Amino acid sequence: MFGFYRVSSAIPLVRIADIRYNTEQIIKNIKEADSNSTALVVFPELCITGYTCGDLFFQSTLLENAQKALTEILNKTKHLNIISTVGLPITYHNSVYNCAAVLHKGNILGIVPKTNLPNYKEFYEKRWFTQYSDFFSHETINFCDQTVPFGPNIIFEFNQEFKLGIEICEDLWGIIPPSSFHALLGATVIANLSASNELVGKSEYRRDLIKNQSARCMCGYIYSSAGVGESSSDVLYGGHSIIAENGALINENSRFQRENYIYYSDIDCQRILAARISESSIGITTNQLRTIIPQLKDYRFVSVDNINTPKEIKRNIIAHPFVPPNPTQKNTRCSEIFSIQSSALAKRLEHTSAKKSVVGISGGLDSTLAMLVIKMAHELINKPTSDIIAVTMPGFGTTDRTYQNAVSMCKIIGCELREINIKDVCEKQFELLNLDSSVKNTTYENVQARQRTMLLMNTANEEGGIVIGTGDLSEIALGWSTYNGDHMSMYSVNCGVPKTLIRYLIEWCAEKSEKSLKNTLIDIIDTPVSPELLPPDKQGQITQKTEDIIGPYELHDFFLYHNVKYGASPSKIEILANIAFKDVYEPEIIKKYLKFFFHRFFSQQFKRNCIPDGPKVGTIALSPRGDWRMPPDASSTLWLDEL
Numbered sequence: 001m002f003g004f005y006r007v008s009s010a011i012p013l014v015r016i017a018d019i020r021y022n023t024e025q026i027i028k029n030i031k032e033a034d035s036n037s038t039a040l041v042v043f044p045e046l047c048i049t050g051y052t053c054g055d056l057f058f059q060s061t062l063l064e065n066a067q068k069a070l071t072e073i074l075n076k077t078k079h080l081n082i083i084s085t086v087g088l089p090i091t092y093h094n095s096v097y098n099c100a101a102v103l104h105k106g107n108i109l110g111i112v113p114k115t116n117l118p119n120y121k122e123f124y125e126k127r128w129f130t131q132y133s134d135f136f137s138h139e140t141i142n143f144c145d146q147t148v149p150f151g152p153n154i155i156f157e158f159n160q161e162f163k164l165g166i167e168i169c170e171d172l173w174g175i176i177p178p179s180s181f182h183a184l185l186g187a188t189v190i191a192n193l194s195a196s197n198e199l200v201g202k203s204e205y206r207r208d209l210i211k212n213q214s215a216r217c218m219c220g221y222i223y224s225s226a227g228v229g230e231s232s233s234d235v236l237y238g239g240h241s242i243i244a245e246n247g248a249l250i251n252e253n254s255r256f257q258r259e260n261y262i263y264y265s266d267i268d269c270q271r272i273l274a275a276r277i278s279e280s281s282i283g284i285t286t287n288q289l290r291t292i293i294p295q296l297k298d299y300r301f302v303s304v305d306n307i308n309t310p311k312e313i314k315r316n317i318i319a320h321p322f323v324p325p326n327p328t329q330k331n332t333r334c335s336e337i338f339s340i341q342s343s344a345l346a347k348r349l350e351h352t353s354a355k356k357s358v359v360g361i362s363g364g365l366d367s368t369l370a371m372l373v374i375k376m377a378h379e380l381i382n383k384p385t386s387d388i389i390a391v392t393m394p395g396f397g398t399t400d401r402t403y404q405n406a407v408s409m410c411k412i413i414g415c416e417l418r419e420i421n422i423k424d425v426c427e428k429q430f431e432l433l434n435l436d437s438s439v440k441n442t443t444y445e446n447v448q449a450r451q452r453t454m455l456l457m458n459t460a461n462e463e464g465g466i467v468i469g470t471g472d473l474s475e476i477a478l479g480w481s482t483y484n485g486d487h488m489s490m491y492s493v494n495c496g497v498p499k500t501l502i503r504y505l506i507e508w509c510a511e512k513s514e515k516s517l518k519n520t521l522i523d524i525i526d527t528p529v530s531p532e533l534l535p536p537d538k539q540g541q542i543t544q545k546t547e548d549i550i551g552p553y554e555l556h557d558f559f560l561y562h563n564v565k566y567g568a569s570p571s572k573i574e575i576l577a578n579i580a581f582k583d584v585y586e587p588e589i590i591k592k593y594l595k596f597f598f599h600r601f602f603s604q605q606f607k608r609n610c611i612p613d614g615p616k617v618g619t620i621a622l623s624p625r626g627d628w629r630m631p632p633d634a635s636s637t638l639w640l641d642e643l
Contacts, residue, residue: 002572003161003270005039006310007189009224009241010262011253012043016050016231017062023048023069025260026086027076033262034082039162039307041084041262042191044226044239045114045169046098048088051195052231057128063091070101070108071144078106081308083156085166087193092141092150095130100166100193102156102302109156109302110149111141114168115178122197122235125170135178136298149300152178155187158304161269163187169194169225172213183217184286185299188269190219195226197235203255207242215247218276220267228256246272250315266315274566279619317580320554321561322501322618334508337501337617341493342376344615345468348491350381356465360456360486361390361410361417363402365502366470366494368409368524372509373493374468375413388415389463391456395422395448397533399540405527408520418459422451445533449485456489466490469612474499474553476611476622477560478597479604480546486531489612496617498560499529499553529553550600551593555585559597564620564628570598570642595643602636 010033012025026043033041045051048069049062056062066088073086084103089096090111097113113132117125132152141150152171156164165182172179172192179190190213196206206223214221220243227239238255243265251265276282289296318325324333349357357374361367374388390410394403410417429447430437437444456467469489471481473496481487494502503525510521534544547553558577562568568576577590609624609632621627 001310001313002268002569002575003273004266004268004310004313004315005162005189006037006264006266006308006314007040007220007222007243008033008036008038008042008262008264009222009243009253010041010043010260011224011227011239011241011257012047012229012260013227013258014047014050014229016229017053017056018050019048019062019065019069022050023072027073029260029262030073030077030080030082030084033264034077034080034308036262036264037308037310038082038264039158039309040164040189040191040222041082042222042224043084043086043193044224045087045100045193045195046089047086047193047226050230051087051226051237052233054231055128057089057096063089063096066090067144070103074103074106074108074144077103080105081306083109083164083304083307085191085193087168089129090141090143096128097132098125098129098168100168100191102154102164102166104304104307108144108146108148109304110154110300111143112152112154112166112168113150114171115152116170116174118170118173135181136293136296138298138300149302151300153181153298154300154302155182155185156302156304157186158307161273162189162307164189164191166191166193168192169196172209177213179213179217179219179221181296181299183219184282184289185296187217188219188272189267190214190217190221192221192223194223194240195230195237196240198238198255203238203240206240207249207252210242211244211247211249214244218246218272218280218282220245220269220272228258243267246275264314266310266313268315270572271566271568274568278567313575313579315579317576319558319580319584320500322498322557323504330504330508334505337497337505338373338376340615340617341373341497342380345373345377345491345493346380348466348613349377349383352466354464354466356387356389356460356463357468358389358391358456358460358463358465359468360452360470361392361406362398363392363404363406363409363524364527365499365506365524365529366472366475367406368506368521369472369497369502370468370470370493371409371413371415372506375415385414386416388413389418389459389465390415391418391420391459393420393422393452393455395426395452395533396535397448397530397544399536401523401527405520405524409517409524412517412520420455422448422455426451440534445531446482446485448533449482449531453482453485453488460490468493469614470494472497472499472502473620473622474557474560476608478550478556478600479607480550480600481607483607487607487611492612492614495611495614495623496621498557500557501618551589551596552585555581555590555593556597559594560601561620563597563601564622570594570639574643591643595640598636598639598643602634602639605630605634606632
């Protein structure tokens with residue numbers, strides 16, 4: 001479903017050398033995972049025998065019964081569409097190898113031997129096993145009456161989206177893990193069968209290692225480590241399950257459990273491929289390595305004819321992808337964003353030798369953030385806040401609430417505040433254009449927006465300054481600005497910050513501010529988003545609420561993120577939004593505004609093609625000079641038809 005595949009990490013409670021018991025647990029786990037529409041289940045290293053068998057690995061009884069156990073697993077699961085990876089010792093060419101067997105519908109798709117054997121401190125693997133050193137070999141083995149590919153250089157592929165590579169425990173801890181080669185050759189999912197013992201602090205390191213490797217390889221990574229059933233003679237195994245995707249931890253268990261358990265996650269392989277195409281040089285690296293390592297051509301690809309796919313997506317979808325989900329990251333992230341914005345502006349002020357920073361201040365979110373950034377930029381270059389000219393320009397829709405908040409903030413910050421009422425000059429415009437000002441149409445609104453921009457530009461000229469734009473990324477995406485009005489400035493500090501993140505940033509500033517500024521900022525956050533171009537009601541309250549017209553910004557930010565970052569189709573975005581906002585918006589509301597988003601996103605590219613300079617803040621930007629190049633006359637028909 002839309003590139004999602006359910007994967008799982010299973011930790012059976014094993015008994016050392018009790019192969020019959022272990023096999024029963026493994027079969028039980030496979031059947032349970034299959035019943036849950038799982039495409040892949042990953043078991044720990046040497047799970048059929050137990051990892052801590054020691055010198056019993058020299059015993060023919062153990063080795064022969066491990067093979068019989070694999071045959072039993074094949075027979076008992078041959079009617080299932082799940083891929084299973086199980087660990088066992090295998091005798092080959094007069095040596096014993098620590099292996100992972102990849103099983104599907106009664107067939108052994110391949111056997112992958114471990115390439116890095118730990119032989120330090122508490123580990124003695126070279127005592128029992130032979131290291132498989134010929135990474136690019138092309139060997140086969142006869143095992144369980146099947147002729148099977150044998151070697152680490154195998155990728156098991158269901159389709160272009162789901163391609164599986166295998167590595168075993170210590171393989172990951174090496175300088176160049178096998179998974180790096182697997183990813184270069186197309187693997188989108190890596191399974192790691194492991195037996196990593198528990199030490200104080202080791203689980204954090206292990207988690208970071210897996211997250212980093214999933215980020216480096218831009219893949220899904222499923223890790224399954226031996227549990228507490230292993231021998232505790234000298235060390236303890238805690239049974240660590242970790243599922244990561246492209247640097248993000250998707251699921252993780254609580255270790256030290258004393259029963260069988262399986263942890264599931266839905267990996268988005270479509271998203272992984274999209275990120276590889278649009279955000280990495282993985283394809284270039286692969287082509288370069290083909291000339292350096294010609295053996296890459298010897299990689300083997302084993303087809304998988306059918307695997308389970310989920311009927312519904314069971315995964316936490318973040319509703320606000322631009323906002324840090326972890327509260328502990330708030331200070332770090334907000335500080336970094338402000339540093340990017342203010343440092344970029346400081347550079348522009350220095351380069352242009354600008355005497356003043358000129359900004360239109362309305363008492364709304366965007367101009368508030370811009371003002372806070374300007375203040376910080378001036379501090380960076382030892383420029384007094386009195387060199388900030390804040391211009392408030394009351395018009396037909398200005399309310400007392402926003403006006404007072406704008407004035408209050410400017411006084412607290414200590415900038416120069418100027419007030420220019422634009423009503424008379426706009427009325428003059430209406431006269432010149434022979435327009436009826438009682439008709440509150442788009443022209444009525446845009447005359448005000450362009451008049452404000454003209455006043456700011458002329459002020460900057462007179463004062464030797466530059467106009468700082470306040471428009472944000474969400475507005476840029478929707479084209480929700482007046483062309484050559486608030487659309488234009490001399491430097492745009494908010495162009496990389498979406499609306500949902502602006503609220504978050506101002507909230508952070510409020511938490512750090514003295515009481516009077518804090519109260520003002522909190523009231524600004526609580527004020528409905530509005531351009532205030534239409535007159536207020538009889539009670540002086542805002543009547544023109546942007547989100548009543550275009551829909552909630554949190555929805556549009558969600559649509560923007562998945563559309564631009566991962567090229568997700570409209571129908572996939574709709575599914576994800578219904579999961580993320582299931583308790584907030586009805587499906588028909590989501591569909592309505594998703595259609596609106598795509599219509600506006602395509603039709604308003606002409607505005608984006610000539611937006612001012614401004615700093616990229618996150619992974620998404622819409623500058624035509626940087627991240628987003630789209631013809632302004634591109635058709636949205638395909639996207640809207642899909643909905």
